[in-house]
Amino acid sequence: MNAKDLSRIIARHLTAMRRFARALTGNAFDADDLVQIAAETAIRKRRQLRQPDRARSWLMTIVYRAHLDLRRQAARREAPLNDPESAPVQRTASNQDARLACAEALDALDALPAEQRAALTLVAVEGHSTGEAARILGVKEATLRSQISRARSALREAVDAEPVRPPVRVVR
Amino acid sequence: MKHLPDTLQDTDAGPLDALARDWLDGALDPDSPEAALARQALESDSGLAARIESDRAAEQRLAAALDAYARPQESGRAPALIARAARRAEAADRWVRRTGAAAAAILVFAGGWMAGSLPASDPGQPPSELVMLGGQAADATAFQAGLANEPVMAPPELTGHGLQLTASITRAAPDGALNALEYAGPQGETVRILVRRTGPAPSETLHQASMDGDPLVWWREGDHVIGVTGPLRRDALTAIAEDVRLQARGAPVVADFSPAPELGVQVVSDPG
Incomplete structure (x- = not known):
């Protein structure tokens, strides 16, 4: 596979890579850097992608590594990547309503341990099976299930999970 | 506490929740033991369904939040990001090749110095197995038989060295065939990878030699002796050989005979 073909594959999965990177790093700046590095690594290591139909898992593994x-x-x-002082969180939600609705969930995610963030994002957001996610993260499936369970509990406690309703608009 | 299979008992409450989610998602076979467990869990824990719904709502918000970050860049900056990644990957590859070649030269020099000889500057003789390329051709029958059964090396990708695969050639030899993969360089030069089955032998480090006036870098790999030769500087050829060796180790050295028509590669039956 040449670099151009792999670039096309990366483009197809870039949104998923960015979501995962954002979940892992806790802020937009580091997520951008992480995706850039992962894309670069993927292009350099493209010969290792033997099964193009598994490109998504392969790319997620590279992002995680x-x-x-x-x-x-x-x-x-000695400068933690997720230090909120050194790397302020940048929310880039498309509008204020979405930002307000999502901030709680994102804050709750950012408060989780890194392993739980990774596990929950891969399974609950990216739709990977627990087996695939375990392979990506290099852990046993039972461990991954346990991490997801803990992450869900923590998220449940932190978030008021009422359905998002649009704010009431006053029409005169 | 309901009875659980051993595989589920050794973790926390997660498996039951996960099973119940799978059941609510319709992902479980209704007749499976897992489905029975999930139904049992939902019946015995009235709060479980509500908890799962609550989790889903939280996760939908989470996905929306991550999407809000991830999607705006997708259309606008994605091509630039990927192009930059490709450029940097290429630059990093070049750097690795240069430092790899330099390191190889240093190792060869140091090894030669420690052994009291300088193999890099004193090229030896090429292995007899590879000299057959320029040698006498066998008769057509022997050639055809050799061609039918002889495996060829899966062509290494050498675009990072500016080399494009142009031909996969099998030449006859008295006791079998010799495979040559030909690559064209940016100046039109031809670099050849020669592969010959020799029988089991321990893998070796690279040897330096000359063949037909060009430098030759060769080594033994499993059942094969492999050489790289062409009108290039010896350090450049060594870097290519290192890459070929790495790729040959990452995948089987030989693959079933396939001319790779998608690459425009033709099999040239050239008995000499």
Whole structure:
């Protein structure tokens, strides 16, 4: 597979990669960097993609591995990647209503341990099976299920999960 | 506490919730034991269904929040991001090749110095198995028989070195066929990878030699001896050989005979 073909595959899965990266890093700036690094790695390692129909899992694995590398580097620099002081959260919701409706859920996600964030996002947001997600994260399926369960409990406690309703508009 | 299979008992409450979710999603076979467990769980825990609904609502909000971050860039900046990634990957590859070649040269030099000889600057003789490329041709019958059964090397991808695969050639040899993969370089130069089955032998480091006036880098890999030759500087050829060796180790050295027509590669039956 050449770089152009892989670039097309990345373009197809870029939104999923960005969602996962945002969930992992806790802020938009680091997520952008992470996706850039992961795309670069994927293009360099394109020969390892033997089954194009599994490209999505392959790319998510690369995103996750790149994230772990960045965390290790950040730890060595003693500047945590998710430090809210050094990397302020940037919310880029398309409008104010969506931002308000989603902020709680995103804050709750950001408060979870990294492993739970990764597990929950892959399964609940990206729709991977628990088996696939376990392979991507390199953990046993039972461990992953347990992480998801804990993440859901924490999310449930943190979020008022009433359905999102649009704000009432006063029409004169 | 209801009875659970052993596989479910060793974790926390997650499996039951997950089963119940799967059941509510319609993902379980109604006759399966898992479906029975899920139904039992939902009946015995009146709050479970509500909890699952609550989780779903939270997760939908979460997905919307992540989408709000991820999607705006998709249409506008995605091509730029990917193009930048491709450029940086190519630059990183070049750097690896250069440092790899430099490191290989240093290792060869240091190894030679420690052993009291300098193999890199004193190319030896090519292995006899590969010399057959320029040698005498066998008769047509032997060639055809060899061609039918001889495997060829899966063509390594060498575009990172500016090389495009142009031909897969099988030449006759007295005791079998010798496979040559030909690549064209940016200046029109031809680089050849020669592969010959030799029988089991331990894998080796790279050897330097010359063939037909060009440098040759060769090594043994499993049942094969593999050589890379062409009108290039020895360090460039060594870097290519390192790449070929890495790719050959990442995948089976030989693959079933296939001319790769999608690459425009033709099999040239050239008995000499």
